[in-house]
Amino acid sequence: MLEIRGLEAGYGDVPVLSGVTLAVGAGEIVALLGPNGAGKSTLLNCVAGLVRPPRRGRWAGTIRWDSQDLRALDAHLIVQRGVALVPEGRRLFGGMSVQENLELGAFAPRAWAGRRAALERVYTLFPVLAERRRTAVQALSGGQQQMVAVGRALMASPRLLMLDEPSLGLAPRLVAAILEALVAINRDGVAVFLVEQNVPSALSLAHRGYLLEGGRIVGEGSGAGLMANEHVRRAYLGPLAVRR
Numbered sequence: 001m002l003e004i005r006g007l008e009a010g011y012g013d014v015p016v017l018s019g020v021t022l023a024v025g026a027g028e029i030v031a032l033l034g035p036n037g038a039g040k041s042t043l044l045n046c047v048a049g050l051v052r053p054p055r056r057g058r059w060a061g062t063i064r065w066d067s068q069d070l071r072a073l074d075a076h077l078i079v080q081r082g083v084a085l086v087p088e089g090r091r092l093f094g095g096m097s098v099q100e101n102l103e104l105g106a107f108a109p110r111a112w113a114g115r116r117a118a119l120e121r122v123y124t125l126f127p128v129l130a131e132r133r134r135t136a137v138q139a140l141s142g143g144q145q146q147m148v149a150v151g152r153a154l155m156a157s158p159r160l161l162m163l164d165e166p167s168l169g170l171a172p173r174l175v176a177a178i179l180e181a182l183v184a185i186n187r188d189g190v191a192v193f194l195v196e197q198n199v200p201s202a203l204s205l206a207h208r209g210y211l212l213e214g215g216r217i218v219g220e221g222s223g224a225g226l227m228a229n230e231h232v233r234r235a236y237l238g239p240l241a242v243r244r
Contacts (some may be wrong), residue, residue: 143174
């Protein structure tokens with residue numbers, strides 16, 4: 001589905017990604033791990049069309065979705081082709097209701113036609129949102145707002161759902177609820193590309209994962225294999241995990 005090869009990208013003349021190659025297959029959950037500043041958000045934003053090549057000069061490498069080069073498309077056209085992003089920080093409209101925020105995710109004609117079924121799907125995944133559908137988003141808890149952000153992306157009827165730090169700042173109980181929802185979404189046939197600071201949780205549900213450090217892919221493997229990897233355990237799980 002998604003294939004990135006030799007991607008070099010950044011902001012203006014400032015390079016961030018250097019020769020990144022990875023793939024997300026149909027029906028997979030793939031985790032992208034790395035320290036702050038490694039380029040994880042930049043990579044997701046490149047795929048989503050939010051970081052574009054500079055007017056002068058060109059990126060190297062390719063981003064292909066179903067054999068089409070996404071770099072030639074604007075962000076809204078990428079969404080229409082089945083790729084949706086849940087950005088870090090949620091970026092919701094606080095004064096609007098839960099349902100109004102959700103419906104904004106169905107702006108594409110194909111998604112708008114199926115918005116009622118999509119709303120029911122979201123409310124089944126997150127029953128608390130159904131209860132608070134008329135509530136202004138700014139009155140919700142952080143965890144409930146994150147559910148709205150995930151639900152808004154689902155309203156676009158994606159085949160690939162990308163998430164940037166969905167558990168950031170949430171209580172453990174709410175983190176578990178979000179991750180359980182991702183498993184259910186994946187069971188429905190949606191591929192998931194996940195940037196997540198909670199490494200044990202991410203690798204426990206991921207089929208595969210990549211390590212991004214300094215803008216480069218420095219490792220990859222199955223979720224279980226990366227969990228057992230000494231570098232991963234030392235760098236991301238701490239000294240107690242290394243000693244076990």
